[in-house]
Amino acid sequence: MTVTADQRELIHHVEANIDAAFTWDYERSRDSLVRLYEKAKTSQWNVTTDLPWDSDVDPEKIAAELSMGTTARFQTLGEIPGSPVAHFGDKEWLHVGVEIQNSLLSQFLHGEQGALLCTARIVETVPWIDAKYYAATQVMDEARHVEVFARYLDEKLSSQYRINPNLKSLLDDIIADPRWDMTYLGMQIMVEGLALAAFGLMRQTTTEPLLQQLLRYVMSDEARHVAFGVLSLQEYYAGLSTPELRERQEFAYETAVRLQQRFMQAEVWERMGIDPLAIKRLIDEHPRPEQQLFQTLLFSKIVPNVKKLGLLDAADGWLRERFAEIGVIQFENWVDTGEEYAALDEVAKDRAAATS
Ligand SMILES: [Fe+2]
Ligand SMILES: [Fe+2]
Known part of the structure; x- marks a missing residue:
């Protein structure tokens, strides 16, 4: 069968030279991961029926x-x-809003596929049996997340976007790194930490019932995923040297x-016929509090978790x-996800309410 250029573009390969790790130590020695795994097994939900x-769905109302x-x-x-946007009126801004919505949800979709691949990788590479068990449940969670965002975009929104180049190169770098802890740091701590904050902001502002419900359930899972990163890396980083920690920092x-950078919405501006670089220049020259507030809020989960791992203060x-310097240190004492994941389990709350 001949492969056309279009079909070739649909598949993106990333080369990685990794060691798959068997362990013959089946003892359940990591209690916090055992608890997380038990929670994951009882908090699965179904995109089709739940x-x-x-x-x-009215995309303009959501926007x-x-x-x-x-x-x-x-x-x-x-x-x-x-x-370049001086001539924009309400109609144009609403159009921008609809397109940003399409773009954000599309990037969530692509990021979820990144999480699916990274976590399948962790099943193979992490040397601890409790972490392999837990990661296997996360692979199922991520399949569900890809499924739910793909269906929402397809059935309820007006268009899709390709992966943003910043997100793509970041996911490529995480996938290409052969060190198992770097997969966790890149995906569970950074990408999923940011996703958890972004989903939370969206969930607080939308009243669209389907979007709100799917974000509640996706966030319940994401909180466990970030906790998985915190609980695993905490143990591993305790044994690393200062130069090794500096590399992680x-x-x-x-x-x-x-x-x-991903949140500058370059692809939306291109689609609107506006030069994205002109927008970026304007923002750099005229920093606005709304812009800074949004960008920093996205770090509200990452910073406390990185602190819990000892990465803030290692290497002087x-x-x-x-x-x-990038204005996000003020979140360092917010609650870390290793502590709060159980409280964020909305699936368990709904089940308890249904049976009481
Ligand atoms: Fe996910
Ligand atoms: Fe996740």
């Missing part, structure tokens, strides 16, 4: 509700003389910067200084 798919996390950050740019910092506080 969500109100018959709800009518208007979500403007705090989408258009509000850009709208004030219209007031700057010579701005640099990786966390570079990932943070790349995740921030190298990462603490960097996080202060």
Whole structure:
């Protein structure tokens, strides 16, 4: 069978030279991971039967509700003389909002596939049996997340976006790294930590019942995933040397910067016929509080978790200084996800309510 250029574009290969690890030690020695695994087994849900798919979704209404996390950050740019969006009125901003919504959900979809691949990798590479068991449940969770976002985009929204280049290169780098702890740091701590905060912001602002319910359930799972990263790396990092920890700090910092860039919505501006670089320049020259608030809130889960891992203060506080420079250090004493994941389990709450 001949493969066309279009079909080739549908598959993206990333080369990785990794060691798959068997362990012959089946003893259940890591209690916190045992508890997490038990929780995961009883908190599975079904995309097909547990969500109100018959709800009518109005993309313009969602876009208007979500403007705090989408258009509000850009709208004030219209007031700057010579701005490429100076001629935008309500109609154009609503259109931008709908497109940002399509783009955000599309990036969630692609990020979920990244999580699916990374966690399947962890099943193979992590040397601890309790972590292999837990990671296997996360693989199922991520399949469900890819399924739910793909279906929502297809049935309820107006268009899809390809993966954002910053997110793509970040996922490629995480997948290509052969060290098992780097998969965890890149995916469970950084990408999923940011996703948990982003889903939370969206869930708080939308009243669309299907989107709200799917975000509640996806977040219940994501909280466990981030906790998985915290509980596993806490043990592993305790045994690393200062130079090894410094390498992890640099990786966390570079990932943070790349995740921030992802939210400039370059692909939306291109689709609207506006040069994304002109928008970026305007934002750099005229920093606005709404822009900064949004970008920093996305780090509200990452920073306390990185602190719990000891990465903020290792190597003379190298990462603490960097996080202060990018304006996110103020979250360091917020609750870490290793502590709060059980409280975020909405699936368990709904089941308890249904049986009482
Ligand atoms: Fe996920
Ligand atoms: Fe996840």
